[in-house]
Amino acid sequence: MKIDWAALGSVFGVSLSATVALVALFTLGLVGLSKHETATEQGGTATLARSGAYACFALVTAAVGYGIYLIVS
Amino acid sequence: MEHITLLLGIVIITALVFDFTNGFHDTANAMATTISTGALKPKTAVAMSAVLNLVGAFMSVEVAKTISKGLVNEEGIQPEVIFAALVGAILWNLVTWLVGLPSSSSHALMGGLVGAAVASAGLGAVNGGTLVTKVLLPAVAAPIVAGAAAMLAAKVTYKLGGNVGKKTSAKGYKAGQIASAGLVSLAHGTNDAQKTMGIITLALVAGGALAPGSNPPVWVIVSAGMAIAMGTYLGGWRIIRTLGTGLTDLQPQQGFAAQTSAASVILASSTLGFSLSTTHACSGAVMGAGLGRKGGVVRWSTATRMFIAWGLTLPAAAVVASGAELVMRTGDVGVAAVALFLIASCVAIWLISRRQVVDHSNVNDVQAAEEPGVVTTAMAAVTVPPTVAAEAAAEAVAGTTAAVTDEALKATIPAAAPTAPAAPAAAV
Numbered sequence: 358m359k360i361d362w363a364a365l366g367s368v369f370g371v372s373l374s375a376t377v378a379l380v381a382l383f384t385l386g387l388v389g390l391s392k393h394e395t396a397t398e399q400g401g402t403a404t405l406a407r408s409g410a411y412a413c414f415a416l417v418t419a420a421v422g423y424g425i426y427l428i429v430s
Numbered sequence: 431m432e433h434i435t436l437l438l439g440i441v442i443i444t445a446l447v448f449d450f451t452n453g454f455h456d457t458a459n460a461m462a463t464t465i466s467t468g469a470l471k472p473k474t475a476v477a478m479s480a481v482l483n484l485v486g487a488f489m490s491v492e493v494a495k496t497i498s499k500g501l502v503n504e505e506g507i508q509p510e511v512i513f514a515a516l517v518g519a520i521l522w523n524l525v526t527w528l529v530g531l532p533s534s535s536s537h538a539l540m541g542g543l544v545g546a547a548v549a550s551a552g553l554g555a556v557n558g559g560t561l562v563t564k565v566l567l568p569a570v571a572a573p574i575v576a577g578a579a580a581m582l583a584a585k586v587t588y589k590l591g592g593n594v595g596k597k598t599s600a601k602g603y604k605a606g607q608i609a610s611a612g613l614v615s616l617a618h619g620t621n622d623a624q625k626t627m628g629i630i631t632l633a634l635v636a637g638g639a640l641a642p643g644s645n646p647p648v649w650v651i652v653s654a655g656m657a658i659a660m661g662t663y664l665g666g667w668r669i670i671r672t673l674g675t676g677l678t679d680l681q682p683q684q685g686f687a688a689q690t691s692a693a694s695v696i697l698a699s700s701t702l703g704f705s706l707s708t709t710h711a712c713s714g715a716v717m718g719a720g721l722g723r724k725g726g727v728v729r730w731s732t733a734t735r736m737f738i739a740w741g742l743t744l745p746a747a748a749v750v751a752s753g754a755e756l757v758m759r760t761g762d763v764g765v766a767a768v769a770l771f772l773i774a775s776c777v778a779i780w781l782i783s784r785r786q787v788v789d790h791s792n793v794n795d796v797q798a799a800e801e802p803g804v805v806t807t808a809m810a811a812v813t814v815p816p817t818v819a820a821e822a823a824a825e826a827v828a829g830t831t832a833a834v835t836d837e838a839l840k841a842t843i844p845a846a847a848p849t850a851p852a853a854p855a856a857a858v
Contacts, residue, residue, distance in 0.1 A: 360563055364704035365571060368695070371702065373579045375694040380583035380687050384591040387602040391595040424613050427697050428620050429489050 379420055386413030438637040440769060441509045442630050444516045446657040447776075449626035451523040452535040453483065453661020456622065458669040459532070459692070459712040460614040463685035463719075465793060466674030469607040472665070472790035478608075479615040480663035486619020487627075487655030494627035494646050509637045510758045510765070511550050512629060515542030517772050518751030522743060524779045530668035530676070530788070531736050534709040535622065537743040539629075540565060545748030549755035564705075569740055572695065572706035573714025580691035580715040584684045584722025591683065603682035610689035617696050618708055619658065626654040667788040672736070673713060675794055678720025678728045688712075688719035710740065 389410030396403035434442075460482075461475040470478065519538040526533040544561070591599065627646040634640040640647070646654075674680070680688070692708075692715040699706040713736060720728045754771075758764040 360567060361704060364702055365567070368699045368702050368704045368706065369571075369575045369578075371698040372575055372691070372695040373582065375698065376579040376583045376687070376691040377586055379690055379694070381586050381590060383602070383606055383686070383690075384587045384594075387591055387594045387598055390602065391593070391598040394595055394598055421609055421613065424693065424697050425616065427701050428486065428613075428617050 375420075379417055382413045383417050386410045386417065389413065434634075434639055435637060437509050437513070437765060438633060438639060440765070441513045441516070441633045441637075444513055444520070444769075444772070445626050445630045445633065446653055448516050448520050448523070448535075448539070448629075449623065449654050449657035450661035450664075451520055451527070452622050452626070453480075453658040454664045454666040455523050455527055455532075455535055455661075455669060456618055456709065457662045457665050458673045459708050460611050460618060460689075462670045462673035462712075463680055463688050463716060464607050464611045465670055467603075467607065467680050467682045467685040468794075469604040469682060469685065470611075472667075472670075472793050475611070476663050476665040476790075478612065480659040482612055482615035483619035483623065483662045484655050484659035486616045486621075487623035487658060488651065489616075489620050491624060491627065491646055491651065494624040494631060494651075508550070509633050511543075511546045511755060512633045512636065513765070513768070514546035514549070514751045514754035514758060515539065515747075516629070517754045517768060518542035518545055518747035518749070520772065521750050521775055522747040524776060525746075526739055526743075527666050527668055528779050528783055529735075529739075530672045531739040532669050532673055532709050532713050533736075533739045533743045534569070534707045536625065536707055537565060537569065537740075538747045539625065541744035541747030542751040544744070545751035545753075546755045548748070549752035565744060568699075568704070568706045569710055572699075572710035573717070575706065575714070576691050576695040576711040577714035577718030577721075579694065580684075580688045580718035581722040582718075583687035583691055584719045584726075587683050587687055588723060600682070603686045606686045607682065607689055610686065610693045613693040614689065614696065614708070614712070615662075617693070617700070619655070621700070621708070623654050623658040626657065627651055630654065665790065667790060667793045668783075671788055671793050671795075672732065673716055676729065676732045677713070677716050677736075678726060680716070680719060681723065684719035684723055684726070687722060688715040691715040691718065 387410070389406040392406035393403040393410065396406070457476055457479055460479045461470070464470050465472050465475050469475075516539075519535070519542040522533070522538040522541070523535055594602070627650050630650045631640065631644065631646045634647075634650075635642050635644065678684075692712045695706060695711040695715070696708055699711075717728045717733060720726045754768045757768055760767075
């Protein structure tokens with residue numbers, strides 16, 4: 358009986374880091390958006406926060422796209 | 431169209447029924463957290479999942495090919511063996527649905543195949559190593575991997591997103607959950623609908639209607655996709671309730687973490703060549719996310735019942751399937767008897783389920799009767815540190831199944847079916 362520990366280990370590592378990275382990115386995006394929203398409510402702007410947020414969401418979207426690619430292929 | 435005998439017709443219909451039960455059994459995997467956190471209305475959630483399952487079914491036939499080629503010796507297997515396996519798998523799916531426990535449809539199907547194979551070809555044909563590496567280990571590893579990822583992710587999102595405005599947070603986590611749940615649905619469609627396609631193709635090959643090594647015909651792909659989508663749309667509300675509100679209380683942040691973890695684990699495992707079960711990954715992710723919030727509690731009584739169900743899945747389906755296989759040896763009468771038994775059991779289970787209906791209207795209600803406040807609070811007080819308890823439970827599950835393994839469930843699939851009594855019924 359041969360158990361492929363290497364494959365299991367890499368599944369563990371990849372899943373863990375992908376999940377945490379995606380969730381962290383997404384949350385950072387939300388933080389940025391939220392900052393931007395409070396700023397606009399007070400009449401100011403928070404361009405940096407907003408562009409940062411969009412960058413985060415773009416990365417997350419790319420990851421989802423890659424996920425769909427993996428499913429299809 | 432191919433020449434199809436009566437027995438083959440029965441097998442195909444049964445396979446589609448299995449596909450249907452698979453659909454409504456596994457809706458919970460993709461949509462339970464989305465529904466319980468209110469990101470989508472129950473009906474919208476199942477409709478979305480159904481559509482994505484259908485789309486997924488058409489996207490590739492790779493999985494179906496592995497099942498219908500390679501995995502099983504096409505020369506040896508009889509349509510009766512497949513029929514018996516499906517009977518075992520369907521009944522186990524319905525019983526676990528009735529008690530509202532998530533369990534792996536793939537394990538049920540594998541258990542059915544093992545049982546039918548043992549009954550038809552004897553114990554010797556079974557390969558213990560394959561069973562451990564393909565079934566036992568993934569069942570233990572999936573919830574641990576997904577749970578750890580979800581717990582960490584939930585902690586991270588609470589820590590980073592502590593001061594996100596209410597409006598942004600509500601909208602954001604809703605969108606995030608929908609996207610990750612969509613990915614899980616899509617992956618489910620490509621995997622599980624294809625399992626049925628593979629089985630039907632296998633039956634067609636076994637019955638001599640298709641040449642060995644053929645790809646699934648188009649009508650097989652279409653009907654399997656439709657069956658799983660219809661099952662998904664019907665919604666296994668009992669299981670959704672257990673997974674969404676029974677195991678732990680989820681906030682949108684946790685739902686998002688759980689669903690993302692489930693999607694990552696499923697995709698990583700299928701890509702990196704160590705296949706993990708969707709159901710086990712999703713359940714583990716939900717529990718992990720439950721523990722990831724400060725003060726979050728997992729209801730270990732529900733979790734334990736679920737672990738027990740996981741341990742029983744393979745042996746239970748195997749026992750039913752081997753019984754069915756033995757009965758069918760008597761010939762046409764036996765086949766008819768098994769078919770009648772299957773229909774009667776399905777109707778009976780459905781009637782029992784009507785006594786206490788769970789549907790989209792009450793899916794998020796708290797199950798007050800089952801867990802009185804005292805018990806819950808007491809449990810919360812004595813909850814063991816998560817990892818220790820999870821490992822202990824996992825070991826317990828491993829123990830149960832390992833005992834069965836020793837008994838003789840040694841091979842996933844029979845290579846020795848030719849020794850089985852040459853079923854005359856195939857010529858009906």
